[in-house]
Amino acid sequence: MHDPKHPNPETHAMTRTQTPPTPTTTDSPGPLPLGLSRAARFAHDQPISGLIHIAFNTPGIISLAAGLVDYDSLPLDEVGPLTQAILGSNDAARAALQYGTTEGFDAFRETLFTHLQQLEAQAGGTLPDTCSAKDIVVTTGSQQLLHTLTEVLVDEGDIVIVGWPSYFVYTSALTSFGATVRSVDLDDDGMDPAKLERLLEGIEAVGQLHKVKAVYVVDYHQNPTGITLSAERRPRLLDVVRRFSEQAGHRIVLIEDAAYRELTFDGNAPRSIKSYDTDSRHVALCQTFSKPFAPGLKTGYGLLPEGLTAPVAVSKGGRDFGSSNLCHHVLHRAMVSGVFEKHAEGVRAAYAKKLAATHAALEEHLGDTPGVTWSRANGGMYVWLTLPESIDTSMGGALFNRAVEEGMLYVPGVFCYPTDPTRTPPTNTIRLAVGVPTVEQIHEGIARLARAIAAVTPPLG
Amino acid sequence: MHDPKHPNPETHAMTRTQTPPTPTTTDSPGPLPLGLSRAARFAHDQPISGLIHIAFNTPGIISLAAGLVDYDSLPLDEVGPLTQAILGSNDAARAALQYGTTEGFDAFRETLFTHLQQLEAQAGGTLPDTCSAKDIVVTTGSQQLLHTLTEVLVDEGDIVIVGWPSYFVYTSALTSFGATVRSVDLDDDGMDPAKLERLLEGIEAVGQLHKVKAVYVVDYHQNPTGITLSAERRPRLLDVVRRFSEQAGHRIVLIEDAAYRELTFDGNAPRSIKSYDTDSRHVALCQTFSKPFAPGLKTGYGLLPEGLTAPVAVSKGGRDFGSSNLCHHVLHRAMVSGVFEKHAEGVRAAYAKKLAATHAALEEHLGDTPGVTWSRANGGMYVWLTLPESIDTSMGGALFNRAVEEGMLYVPGVFCYPTDPTRTPPTNTIRLAVGVPTVEQIHEGIARLARAIAAVTPPLG
Numbered sequence: 001m002h003d004p005k006h007p008n009p010e011t012h013a014m015t016r017t018q019t020p021p022t023p024t025t026t027d028s029p030g031p032l033p034l035g036l037s038r039a040a041r042f043a044h045d046q047p048i049s050g051l052i053h054i055a056f057n058t059p060g061i062i063s064l065a066a067g068l069v070d071y072d073s074l075p076l077d078e079v080g081p082l083t084q085a086i087l088g089s090n091d092a093a094r095a096a097l098q099y100g101t102t103e104g105f106d107a108f109r110e111t112l113f114t115h116l117q118q119l120e121a122q123a124g125g126t127l128p129d130t131c132s133a134k135d136i137v138v139t140t141g142s143q144q145l146l147h148t149l150t151e152v153l154v155d156e157g158d159i160v161i162v163g164w165p166s167y168f169v170y171t172s173a174l175t176s177f178g179a180t181v182r183s184v185d186l187d188d189d190g191m192d193p194a195k196l197e198r199l200l201e202g203i204e205a206v207g208q209l210h211k212v213k214a215v216y217v218v219d220y221h222q223n224p225t226g227i228t229l230s231a232e233r234r235p236r237l238l239d240v241v242r243r244f245s246e247q248a249g250h251r252i253v254l255i256e257d258a259a260y261r262e263l264t265f266d267g268n269a270p271r272s273i274k275s276y277d278t279d280s281r282h283v284a285l286c287q288t289f290s291k292p293f294a295p296g297l298k299t300g301y302g303l304l305p306e307g308l309t310a311p312v313a314v315s316k317g318g319r320d321f322g323s324s325n326l327c328h329h330v331l332h333r334a335m336v337s338g339v340f341e342k343h344a345e346g347v348r349a350a351y352a353k354k355l356a357a358t359h360a361a362l363e364e365h366l367g368d369t370p371g372v373t374w375s376r377a378n379g380g381m382y383v384w385l386t387l388p389e390s391i392d393t394s395m396g397g398a399l400f401n402r403a404v405e406e407g408m409l410y411v412p413g414v415f416c417y418p419t420d421p422t423r424t425p426p427t428n429t430i431r432l433a434v435g436v437p438t439v440e441q442i443h444e445g446i447a448r449l450a451r452a453i454a455a456v457t458p459p460l461g
Numbered sequence: 462m463h464d465p466k467h468p469n470p471e472t473h474a475m476t477r478t479q480t481p482p483t484p485t486t487t488d489s490p491g492p493l494p495l496g497l498s499r500a501a502r503f504a505h506d507q508p509i510s511g512l513i514h515i516a517f518n519t520p521g522i523i524s525l526a527a528g529l530v531d532y533d534s535l536p537l538d539e540v541g542p543l544t545q546a547i548l549g550s551n552d553a554a555r556a557a558l559q560y561g562t563t564e565g566f567d568a569f570r571e572t573l574f575t576h577l578q579q580l581e582a583q584a585g586g587t588l589p590d591t592c593s594a595k596d597i598v599v600t601t602g603s604q605q606l607l608h609t610l611t612e613v614l615v616d617e618g619d620i621v622i623v624g625w626p627s628y629f630v631y632t633s634a635l636t637s638f639g640a641t642v643r644s645v646d647l648d649d650d651g652m653d654p655a656k657l658e659r660l661l662e663g664i665e666a667v668g669q670l671h672k673v674k675a676v677y678v679v680d681y682h683q684n685p686t687g688i689t690l691s692a693e694r695r696p697r698l699l700d701v702v703r704r705f706s707e708q709a710g711h712r713i714v715l716i717e718d719a720a721y722r723e724l725t726f727d728g729n730a731p732r733s734i735k736s737y738d739t740d741s742r743h744v745a746l747c748q749t750f751s752k753p754f755a756p757g758l759k760t761g762y763g764l765l766p767e768g769l770t771a772p773v774a775v776s777k778g779g780r781d782f783g784s785s786n787l788c789h790h791v792l793h794r795a796m797v798s799g800v801f802e803k804h805a806e807g808v809r810a811a812y813a814k815k816l817a818a819t820h821a822a823l824e825e826h827l828g829d830t831p832g833v834t835w836s837r838a839n840g841g842m843y844v845w846l847t848l849p850e851s852i853d854t855s856m857g858g859a860l861f862n863r864a865v866e867e868g869m870l871y872v873p874g875v876f877c878y879p880t881d882p883t884r885t886p887p888t889n890t891i892r893l894a895v896g897v898p899t900v901e902q903i904h905e906g907i908a909r910l911a912r913a914i915a916a917v918t919p920p921l922g
Contacts, residue, residue: 032742033768035674035711040613040772043779074558079787080548087541097535097757140601140781147780152501173779213496250496281493296558296786307494311501318504318634319608320601324785325757326540 043176048168048415050395055409062445063409064432067223068295069381071436073350075294075334075343082333083326092329100325102317103309104138104301108332112136112301115335116272116285119261125271127303130280135304137312140323142259142288142300144316146170146216149255149284149302152311153213154179161199161215162418163191165384165425167223167257170216171418180211183420188375190229191217193236200244214253215241220269221260221380224416224431228379231270238276238283245282253305254283262292262344264379265352274303281305289331291380292344297327351381357439358383358432358446365450372453384413385430391456392427398456406448504637509629509876511856516870523906524870525893528684529756530842532897534811536755536795536804543794544787553790561786563778564770565599565762569793573597573762576796577733577746580722586732588764591741596765598773601784603720603749603761605777607631607677610716610745610763613772614674615640622660622676623879624652626845626886628684628718631677632879641672642879649836651690652678654697661705675714676702681730682721682841685877685892689840692731699737699744706743714766715744723753723805725840726813735764742766750792752841753805758788812842818900819844819893819907826911833914845874846891852917853888859917867909 055063087093095105103109113133120127139145154160156178162171164183174181182203184195196215203209217237219229229237238254245252256273274285288300304312316322334340359376362383366372371388393399393412403410413429430449434442516524548554556566564570574594581588600606615621617639623632625644635642643664645656657676664670678698680690690698699715706713717734735746749761765773777783795801820837823844827833832849854860854873864871874890891910895903 032706032710032712034714034772035614035619035671035709036772037612037614037616037619037674039616040776043613043772043775068560071555071559074555076548076551076554076558079554079558080545083544083548084541087537087544090537093537093540094532094535097537097540097755098532099529099751099756140784144781151498152504153496153498155498155500158496158498169782176779210496213498245493248496249493251493253495290560294558294787295560296790298561298781298783298785298787311495311497311504314504315501318637319780320605320759321630322759323601324759324788326755326759327785327787329757 039176042178048411051409051411054404058404058407058409061404061407061409062437062441062448064434064437064442064445064449065409065411066436067433069291069435070347070350070354073347075339078334078339078343079294079330082330082337082339086329086333096326096329098325100322100328102313102322103136104322104328105325106133108138108328109133109136111332111335112138113303116287116303119269120271120275122267123269123271125275127275128278128280130278130306131303135280135309136301137304137309137316138299138301138323138328139316140300140320141290141295141298142257142286142302143169144323145286145300145302145312146255146257147173148312148315149253149308150174150177150179150214152308152315153253157211159203159208159212161196161212163217163222164418164420164423165224165413165416165429166216166418167218168416168418170257175419181418181420183418183423186222186225186227188227189233190219190222190227191233191237193233193240196237197240200240204244204247209244209248210250212244212248212252214255216255216257217273218257218259219273220258221263221377221382223260223380224382224411224413225384226375226377226380226382228270228377229273234270234273235276238273241282251281251305253308256283256285258285259288259291260380261287263348263351263381265348266378269379277305284308292347293331293334293340297331299323299327299331351379354381354434354439354442355383357442358434361443361446365447366453369450369453381433381435383432383434385432387428387430387453388457389426389428390458391453393430394427399452402452402455403449406452408445408448408452410449500637503639509872512870512872515865519865519868519870522865522868522870523898523902523909525895525898525903525906525910526870526872527897528894530752530896531808531811531815534808536800539795539800539804540755540791543791543798543800547790547794557787557790559786561783561789563774563783564597565783565789566786567594569599569789570594570597572793572796573599574764577748577764580730581732581736583728584730584732586736588736589739589741591739591767592764596741596770597762598765598770598777599760599762599784599789600777601761601781602751602756602759603718603747603763604630605784606747606761606763606773607716607718608634609773609776610714610769611635611638611640611675613769613776614714618672620664620669620673622657622673624678624683625879625881625884626685626874626877626890627677627879628679629877629879631718636880642881644879644881644884647683647686647688649688650694651680651683651688652694652698654694654701657698658701661701665705665708670705670709671711673705673709673713675716677716677718678734679718679720680734681719682724682838682843684721684841685843685872685874686845687836687838687841687843689731689838695731695734696737699734702743712742712766714769717744717746719746720749720752721841722748724809724812724842726809727839730840738766745769753808754792754795754801758792760784760788760792812840815842815895815900815903816844818903819895822904822907826908827914830911830914830918842894842896844893844895846893848889848891848914849918850887850889851919852914854891855888860913863913863916864910867913869906869909869913871910
């Protein structure tokens, strides 16, 4: 159950995307402005931060907007004893409380590599022979990894290709690098390799292929749509990237964001794209402990292609020379003791129940509403809802306002479309996230949403 | 006692400065290079990383080079129960294991603000009325704070002024931003405001004052010299910064790196420069838990001047949306329970003993050697040694090689001088760091150093 005494989760609700007001070069009071850098002026507030204020200031609202994880499946009983075990041993405590190394300590990286091998084996694949634990870098959540990969690859004006829609915190970070974002439609099988190919051909035709640095794919239960890239498309997507790399004159990196991989309910997650990267030259596989274990330990990790580990470590090293060593030691012990795997099973069960409840509630309340469809993921925490084109889901629009009046909050789908200069996002989609609400709240929240939709739908003529 | 069974501290020894090999745009094997960004090509290996290899590959060597902290005064008995207490309470555990916020949670920031007020009160000062807990940002160590401050202030070609010598990890990061570094001599009272003034006048005379963005001062027991900025110079330094800000047309930010403030042995640390920043418009006060508590929790924090909190939080938010929330909760509990203050006392006692041993050993072994002088800090962990100008302390030079043969390692002082295009660093200085070695190892290490110095000193004619 969600504990109402816990500091209002809605205040944390949009943390993933919370940013303070846009800095400007003027400030008051006082005569002199700060001399902010270009980078500071590039950075900007996320439009979605407006949602936080609504969530915070509307008593009783049910948020199906927050990207946080389920409170009840946090490892509340596990992390205490794990930490105590480390700190009860003099040698382990001394190691955990001292500075670590930028990439994370070697035994942890070995354990992570073994873990990735096991995930691959479960899916009938193997990791490339050409990679090893030396290609692993541990980061402050996978967000720091995504950001650092971009930093070492992308100059202002370079092109990064993402899904349409895609994970908006990353696409927003791309904007802060001055990258040009281009996008490829998703269908039920994820990003279409044929469409990626056509996009790259178009970019090549205008002489811009040399600017393409990366293709970003969230390939398991994608945020925001819940879509998983099909097994069949995985090697094909990589083939396209390989082929156009030859023409670009450099290796285009395929950033495989597998944040939700371990939240696959039936255990049938497909092999990673990385498993097809036999010479380990293109795919940066990014994973995290935030979803299958606990965000509070803020630990992500990547298995990087040849040549990329050193620049990523140099960039991270200059910034923080390593994330929290204590957290790494706790997670290492969680993995080698089997606590992690056992816990992840419980997390999967919790989300399976929540997503099933969401799908059932949608069926019950919106199953008969013409023009309303939604994604049915078998993992993760997202449902992507498409409404009739006549209904505008945007913030401040009739539906959004009515939903807030009814007492529920969603993320307008338009926030999840990257700023692709060639496209205009549709305005009739919604992201529902069910990490925080209970099953009861999900049912009630969707009933409220359905009432709001009914209220703004013109009567049939 | 240093535990010889602990993973060789020398392998960790230079962690603060360890970086992998320089990335280049070519790599092998394979036909295609990575398309690395300009930022990745700017970043570079620290020359000091060569020291790590020596430390690692020389059995029995005593390192007086490592910037790590004392293993024996880590909070080995404190962090376990603190963590257990948090994770034993359902509400606290749920908060600590969930995502936090980019700046750190509010109660923690309030506690840090109160702590800073107490430090100031102990020194007979007060924090400016104009600042509050809202001006605090918690970061992944103070390194991330220094880096982020620089990122939001400094464009390529901008000027940052630092001490000569200064903390080399920061000055190296400045280079990666493409900043021009200028420097001001230190004497026993730290950076001389009159010399800073003359430097700024010179910069103004060539029409470059508008490029000066920050003055960086490590003002308590500085790394590498151990020097503390005198009480009398603190307001004067700020006055110079204020005055030239008017002429620059923007606020020059004084980055006050107070990492070693809480390692002042006699409790008589002077007021912070921040305490003189009455309108809170110039000084960014940077502190850390790594020195007075434990680096493994990797937590630093800053009290920022008006207008700077938002851009720093936006920049950090885009990169990681917050450091480890669990670590913040542990440290918060350490502070409110009094565990932190009690522990810091023990840390001060440990370093006082080590620095006293270092000074005594230097007196014993080098007190009669003509032309050899050293700093006598009353806090922190550094001793700065000046040898006769005829002795070159550089890596690979006669003294360095002889010291390694004798079985000791130091940091050549030349590594601690920033790349100031107008100056050439002296080659007869040495940084000794006594965080890791025991008192016995310090004595033996300095005896070895004295033998090496004797061996390379030409006989008096």
